[in-house]
Amino acid sequence: MSSGFNRSGRGKSKFVLGALVLGCIPLLVSTFAANVTVGTGSLEFGQGSQQATACDSTVYVAMGEEWHASPTAQDSSNGFFRVRAVTVSNLDLTTCAGKKLRVRLIDGNSAEITSGPTPESKVLQITLPDQAPTSNISDPVMLGLSYLTGIGTPISTPLLANVSLSVVGTAVYDGTTLSAANADATFYLDPTAATVNIDGQTVRRTTVETVNNPRA
Amino acid sequence: MFQNPRTKTIAFAIGGLIALTLSASFADELIPQDSVVEAPTAPYEETLTPIVAPEDTSTVLAVVETVTVAETIGNSPIATPRATPQASAQMEEELSESETPTVEILITPQPRLTLHMPPAIGIDPRSRSYLMGSIEFWGTSTYLACFTGSGVALDVGTYGAIDDFESENFIVQGDRSQNLMISGTGAAIKALLRTPGGIRIFNSSAGLSGRTFTLALTALTSASVDQSYCGASRAISTSFFSPLKIDLGIVKGSGTLK
Numbered sequence: 228m229s230s231g232f233n234r235s236g237r238g239k240s241k242f243v244l245g246a247l248v249l250g251c252i253p254l255l256v257s258t259f260a261a262n263v264t265v266g267t268g269s270l271e272f273g274q275g276s277q278q279a280t281a282c283d284s285t286v287y288v289a290m291g292e293e294w295h296a297s298p299t300a301q302d303s304s305n306g307f308f309r310v311r312a313v314t315v316s317n318l319d320l321t322t323c324a325g326k327k328l329r330v331r332l333i334d335g336n337s338a339e340i341t342s343g344p345t346p347e348s349k350v351l352q353i354t355l356p357d358q359a360p361t362s363n364i365s366d367p368v369m370l371g372l373s374y375l376t377g378i379g380t381p382i383s384t385p386l387l388a389n390v391s392l393s394v395v396g397t398a399v400y401d402g403t404t405l406s407a408a409n410a411d412a413t414f415y416l417d418p419t420a421a422t423v424n425i426d427g428q429t430v431r432r433t434t435v436e437t438v439n440n441p442r443a
Numbered sequence: 444m445f446q447n448p449r450t451k452t453i454a455f456a457i458g459g460l461i462a463l464t465l466s467a468s469f470a471d472e473l474i475p476q477d478s479v480v481e482a483p484t485a486p487y488e489e490t491l492t493p494i495v496a497p498e499d500t501s502t503v504l505a506v507v508e509t510v511t512v513a514e515t516i517g518n519s520p521i522a523t524p525r526a527t528p529q530a531s532a533q534m535e536e537e538l539s540e541s542e543t544p545t546v547e548i549l550i551t552p553q554p555r556l557t558l559h560m561p562p563a564i565g566i567d568p569r570s571r572s573y574l575m576g577s578i579e580f581w582g583t584s585t586y587l588a589c590f591t592g593s594g595v596a597l598d599v600g601t602y603g604a605i606d607d608f609e610s611e612n613f614i615v616q617g618d619r620s621q622n623l624m625i626s627g628t629g630a631a632i633k634a635l636l637r638t639p640g641g642i643r644i645f646n647s648s649a650g651l652s653g654r655t656f657t658l659a660l661t662a663l664t665s666a667s668v669d670q671s672y673c674g675a676s677r678a679i680s681t682s683f684f685s686p687l688k689i690d691l692g693i694v695k696g697s698g699t700l701k
Contacts, residue, residue, distance in 0.1 A: 287567045289573070292561060292577040396639075430687065433688075433689055435689070
């Protein structure tokens with residue numbers, strides 16, 4: 228027997244069902260969103276990579292990290308992996324002789340990351356030897372290590388960084404044997420880890436530039 | 444409320460869906476997303492340290508030019524666990540009680556171990572290998588470190604050479620494979636990982652981008668590479684190779700117009 232009460236009850240049931248379905252949607256969305264999160268956030272992919280157009284068409288970059296403890300009252304094991312060094316590998320020191328080599332790090336917001344003691348220190352630069360060396364060089368003065376602003380203006384500030392130009396040993400990038408045509412230039416941002424401590428997770432892009440003008 | 448069986452079924456189904464979703468949300472909250480992995484706190488139970496035979500360093504000194512990195516570390520003091528006097532006394536006491544002593548190698552329950560690895564490792568998008576130096580851990584004296592590569596293999600020590608090694612206190616097994624196990628003291632394992640050769644993760648046929656590898660640490664009383672101990676680990680961390688954007692270019696000096 229059909230009655231107005233039954234119809235009313237069916238309508239009420241549909242309303243409850245509809246409310247339940249609508250209530251589920253945010254929960255489902257949040258669950259799926261949480262599942263696709265990797266690490267500390269979304270990761271970018273390498274659409275921006277391109278071959279070099281400078282003195283060497285096949286240089287590579289390798290970033291070395293190390294643990295930097297930063298304990299808090301709540302968490303004695305707190306810390307992060309700081310960028311210890313940036314290595315430009317497979318450098319041909321014959322074709323790049325006398326040129327300046329610049330490295331900078333860029334974060335996920337396309338902002339240059341400070342790599343020196345002052346906020347405007349955005350670029351690390353060395354001058355490659357006029358003649359390809361036969362042994363490793365780790366003298367920052369000999370290699371003219373310096374800080375530059377983002378637009379390439381030299382900064383006069385004490386050096387916290389160090390550098391090595393290696394032609395003997397094993398390449399950081401791929402473990403091949405080093406030579407003058409396959410050299411490693413490694414920039415150590417702050418070997419003491421006292422001042423320049425960049426969280427490796429913030430670096431999303433690196434740039435390697437060579438400068439032709441010896442006066443630059 | 445639901446007199447119609449069909450409506451009732453739908454209501455049950457939706458109720459189940461809500462319960463599933465809520466449990467997934469709670470699970471998501473409970474599972475740590477961060478790279479820092481700390482095993483749940485468990486009371487550390489003092490276990491017997493086996494009596495260690497005195498190390499023999501003369502062999503290493505005699506053939507220093509031919510030993511591998513693993514051998515050098517394996518024969519060094521850092522690879523040798525120290526037996527405390529109390530533990531040794533206890534051990535001797537137990538030995539006298541029984542003719543066939545059995546020493547539990549796996550510490551049960553596992554002590555609190557801290558393991559740090561970056562969740563994402565920025566690499567050149569063309570990289571086929573990466574020298575991994577960013578591993579930090581502490582919490583006990585002797586470990587089994589189980590590395591598992593997903594689409595990558597692991598090479599420890601001299602690159603390109605199989606550095607498998609076994610001594611009483613330090614073992615490397617599975618070098619240049621997807622399943623590498625290193626067992627010994629924490630200092631010995633760290634020393635091996637931080638030698639110039641270190642641990643290199645590689646794929647000989649394709650790039651590393653998007654690949655992962657996992658490290659599981661298990662606390663042991665003495666060095667062992669019994670793979671079943673890997674499963675007992677409560678400190679596990681995974682790193683993902685994230686391709687950096689790379690810009691390479693040439694900069695020319697400014698010129699003065701006349």
